[in-house]
Amino acid sequence: MARPLLQACFEERRMTTSASVISVRPDDRRDRKLVKLFLAHLQTSRRQDWTSLDFPEDRIRSKQAVQVIAMEETGRTTAIEHSRLDGFADDTQEEQRLLGIFSPIEHDPSLRAPGFHVEIAVPMGVLPIAVDRNVVANSVRGWCARNIASAPDGESIHVMTVSGTPLKIHVEKISCPGEPGRLVMVRSDPPRNFEAVVQDRLRHKLGTLVSASADQHVLLFEKSDVLWSAGQLRRELEGARLEFPELNRVDEVWMADTVRWETEKYVGFRLVLRTQDV
Structure with missing residues (x-):
């Protein structure tokens, strides 16, 4: 699994975006707001212009479905699955x-x-x-x-x-x-049950993500506290790829830092791992 480029930026974005398919609506769920902010980050940093969003989880009831599939004006599609890393040990x-x-x-x-x-x-x-x-x-x-x-x-x-x-x-x-x-x-050290929490999320999210019909597949981990870092997550994922071979079918893994989302209205995005050229 390839290591991320050092130029992968951490960019802060406000909670509002320009009027488009990725505009944040007042009635959007929290996780959907976060995914839209992530798409806005990609649009700004990579010039990926999104023309439509599909939310398979809203219409597929027979099985667990991916959270969102976004389409660019080029016709390329990106499936995104969000997962919050929490539930760490009491200490x-x-x-x-x-x-x-x-x-x-x-x-x-x-x-x-x-x-x-x-x-x-x-x-x-x-x-x-x-x-x-x-x-x-x-x-x-x-x-x-x-x-x-x-x-x-x-x-x-x-x-x-x-x-x-x-x-x-x-x-x-x-x-x-x-x-x-x-x-x-x-x-310097993540919570003592960090490995177990990460593997639990991989176990529940990877299959849903990689089975989605899309050109690109992106896993978005949310960091809502100061107890772990992007580097620690990267090392954990690199160590888990043998047990979770589906990780190699995920094009990119990102981290969304929401520690100051509620207090300062900022969210940061950081590329953690890249396995394919985008």
């Missing part, structure tokens, strides 16, 4: 609270690298309990200010010291030309 609530100390860093525009999406994975369980979490946040902020601009494209590993303890952080820097830049903090 992730404390991790989510700890990650909250990095929120001011993520929202500080002075720390962003224009034209890049930067994801920093921080190990939360290696520091002594006595270490003040604000000290950790300040140390990470200082490292970001000094190093994000010069960090290499792609994945890299760096070591910083917090209260005498070495802290290994994983950085993924993805080029998004023309974008203002974004900084996201995640935990």
Whole structure:
């Protein structure tokens, strides 16, 4: 299975789109709104002009049907199946609270690298309990200010010291030309039942998606919390392809980041895996 291009952008989009078949309607279900926003992202970033949408799940009752099939003006069709990754282990609530100390860093525009999406994975369980979490946040902020601009494209590993303890952080820097830049903090290890959750979604979604009559097949995973990252999802999918050979029939796997959808009216889209040329 091919790795994604580093230029696969993370683009924020507002909840409204121009008047077209992909316009978001007030009575649209939440998942349908998200898929339409995704199609709007593809239309903007790839110049894919959508002329019609079909919702097989609305008219096929005899079996589970794919969520949407979108047609371009060229006649090419794309089947899309959305799945939300949630239901993680209870111990992730404390991790989510700890990650909250990095929120001011993520929202500080002075720390962003224009034209890049930067994801920093921080190990939360290696520091002594006595270490003040604000000290950790300040140390990470200082490292970001000094190093994000010069960090290499792609994945890299760096070591910083917090209260005498070495802290290994994983950085993924993805080029998004023309974008203002974004900084996201995640935990270095996904939830302990992350593998089980991902495999459960694959088990329930892959067959429906690849059996749809369409030229392209796209799986859209929704990320609604800060407990996992696109890189962790990519590695999980790469490790699952032997058990789930139908993954090789999926042209692309994307992630929709909806963490700030309700509060800031933004959704981000990130290409996670590409198996075929589009």
